[in-house]
Amino acid sequence: MTIPRLASDIPLHPGAVLPLTPAQHHYLLHVLRLKPGDALRLFHADSGEFSARIHHLTKREGSLVLVTQVRPPKLSPDLWVCFAPVKGGRTETILEKITELGARVIQPVLTRRAVVDKLNPERAMATIREAAEQCERLDVPELRPMLPLANLLADWPKDRPLFYGDEAGGGETFSPTMLRGVAHAACLIGPEGGFAPEEFAMLRHCPFARPVGLGPRILRSDTAAIILTALLIAESGDWHEPPRFGAPE
Numbered sequence: 001m002t003i004p005r006l007a008s009d010i011p012l013h014p015g016a017v018l019p020l021t022p023a024q025h026h027y028l029l030h031v032l033r034l035k036p037g038d039a040l041r042l043f044h045a046d047s048g049e050f051s052a053r054i055h056h057l058t059k060r061e062g063s064l065v066l067v068t069q070v071r072p073p074k075l076s077p078d079l080w081v082c083f084a085p086v087k088g089g090r091t092e093t094i095l096e097k098i099t100e101l102g103a104r105v106i107q108p109v110l111t112r113r114a115v116v117d118k119l120n121p122e123r124a125m126a127t128i129r130e131a132a133e134q135c136e137r138l139d140v141p142e143l144r145p146m147l148p149l150a151n152l153l154a155d156w157p158k159d160r161p162l163f164y165g166d167e168a169g170g171g172e173t174f175s176p177t178m179l180r181g182v183a184h185a186a187c188l189i190g191p192e193g194g195f196a197p198e199e200f201a202m203l204r205h206c207p208f209a210r211p212v213g214l215g216p217r218i219l220r221s222d223t224a225a226i227i228l229t230a231l232l233i234a235e236s237g238d239w240h241e242p243p244r245f246g247a248p249e
Contacts, residue, residue: 004032004040005049005133007140012047012066017055020062023126029057042066045139048073074138077237080105080160080186082152083225085116087192090222092127097226099131099141102233105186108146113193119146149199153206162209163232164188165224168200171211174228176235178210185232189225 006024020028028034036054042064043049049071055063081103085091098106106128108119125143132140156162161182163174167190172178179185188209195203203209214227233239 004028004034005136006040006042007129007133008042008044008047010044012042012044012050012069014050014066014068016066018042018064018066020057020064025057025062028054028062029059040064041070043071043138044073045075046073049138071138076102076104076137076139076141077233078184079103079229079232079237080107081225081229082107082109082162082186082188084109084111084114084189084191084221085119085146086221087115090220091116091119091124094222094225095124095127096131098229099128099137100135101226101229102137102237103141103229104139105142105144107144107152109152109188110146110148111191111199112149112196114191115193116191121145150202153202153209156206156208158208160184160186160208162186162188162206163212163228164195164203164209165190165214165219165228166200166211167194167218167224170200170204171213174212174214174231178212179232179236182236185236187225187228187232189221189228192221 008018010018034054034057036057038054040052040054041049042052048069051067051070052064053067055065079102081098083094085108095106110117121143128141128143163178163185164187203211214224219227
């Protein structure tokens, strides 16, 4: 039987009794239909993953008791993923998949041709948290508030290279050699209509920004965000660690 995993906002230690949040209470009681004594796991970025059991569970509230640490803490690769939100539910797909791939920071960006200019942070964070719980990672990505592209670039840390998708053909096809000597990185994907000319000009004036191509075909924004994240994680992240297929015993 699959043992449920929950992300905790509270640091964990053996023997601690933690109250369930309303969302956790609803999930365990009404979705999974668990009972007191049933097993589950909790994780926190600073504490690692712990085995736990349901301490009590009523129609109104519940709590968990932590048993023992089963995995030590480990942060995901130091990759920031910046993207312009897209319509039709595809933003949720981007959030889910880049979380599964291992992004540590998620930065929504407002661009001139953006069709979606707002992001519901509570809904977005719920998608991210659920993806982190399902994919066996030990931390939950940081979701930052949406920023206009100009603001993002103005405050960008100069020692972090930013690989941005250039659908206009101005960048080299992505290659592992681009990451030689890179300790931490970021990527940026534009909106459905692509970056505006003035945005391309702004990016090209940033010494830390590097245009990259993703093959001979024009990709949808959500596809490009997932692929570029995967390429960066594969070359500079934790892609080569032993796989964790299936659910924990």
